Amino acid sequence: MTARRKDRPVTARGNPGTRRACAALVGAVALALAATGCAGGADPSADGDGVRGPVTVFAAASLTESFTRLGAEFEAAHPGTTVTFSFAGSSALATQVNQGAPADVFAAASPATMRTVTDAGNADGPPVVFARNQLVIAVPQGNPRSVAGLADLTRPGTKVALCAPQVPCGAAARTALDAAGVPLTPVTLEQDVKGALSKLRLGEVDAALVYRTDAAASEVDAVEFPESAGAVNDYPIVVLRQAGNPAAAREFVAYVRSDRGRAALTAAGFQPPRA
């Protein structure tokens, strides 16, 4: 649903208006090669890598919590940079990127979605996988129906929400259900993982198949099931060809893949990429 998606970019911290103005000023100043900082306290010589200015990151909705944190840490590590996020469904973001949206970095929730951007020639170099996410069965707190696995979801009177097969979490759910040989008929195929979760939190369904990270960020219980191992989603990230600030964009991608980035992602429930 449109209103739930965060199409409007949000800054990682601070007043959006002044930060954006500040970012624009920093960009202009950097362009003019003037050695002056906008934050006042920031010493331009503090970061020797010359990375500064605004970075716009388009990231899958499931990265909202972890990337917002990473963005703030990145800004602290690189004074003079401002990270702006647009979180939405990966596919919607890919469409926006391919229509020329002014983004520097794109992080998707599935390689298939990333492929639509690379196929259109909008990626600067090959994407790299930085995290993996796995499905869990989200149930109301306390697990009132004692759901222990996928088979329990087919019990009569049990209402289940899945994601639509067109979005990554729905494709993963289909794979897992097929692997388990469970003939599950959901009551709804939601347009994104947050939609499935909100149906559960409103009490309209008894269970939903969502990512472990989304369940962890919400007040629901998560039931792990073995078949989800066969339907793990890789999260790729890439610097975009249309990037206005490619140096800072590359630095941000490196930060996401660094040990500190990995720690933030693991804390949110992601798994590290396969070595």
Next chain:
Amino acid sequence: MPVALFVPAGLGLIFLVLPLAGLLARAPWATLPQRLAAPGVLTALRLSLLTATVATLVCVVLGVPLAWLLARVEFPGRRLVRALVTVPLVLPPVVGGVALLLVFGRRGLLGGWLDATFGITLPFTTAGVVLAEAFVAMPFLVIAVEGALRGADVRYEEAAATLGAGRWTTFTHVTLPLVAPGVAAGAMLCWARALGEFGATITFAGNFPGRTQTMPLAVYLALETDLEAAIVLSLVLLTVSVAILAGLRDKWTAGP
């Protein structure tokens, strides 16, 4: 011929029609027949037409009397009631869907009672789609009909009353024929709004092919994977609805 009117009128028309041109320009004309024959397109179209029509009927049955109440009956708090009628216009549809769930959902104010007493559950059903569409579309009908009633000459109704007609007879034989064009226009607006409904529907009724997946929901999901499929679905919805609306308009309002 005042140019001062023609220039903004022309700009307004271009502004409204230009996005349609964008859709037409990007439409995959070569693969159109295969895409139209894809499974699910007809199902979603049929469901959309059915639910929008039933929702419009519900709106007419409930909305015309409501408009009459607002236009013809003096009662304390009428201004407040009129403002309340427009709430669904102001409410973002997604919020409207959540609000409907809080009332008619499984744990809603009335939902639990409806289920326990009559065995009726509305979320995730076709009836739920009708409910969501009627909720969002009814204000369009009420406002149009109320406007028509206010514009109609009350003296005809008074004359009927003088000649011995009861209130019901006056309403059905004098008032309704008098405002028929207004009711028709309101019903068309209502139907068009119901047909395009997305947010309240997906929030309240969910998305399941053949049961609650209307055309706007199908378009949104097609957009996730295939821009061209989404454009085709949009064009189908547009063509069918414009054809029906244009046809009815000539018939009902006898306009030029």
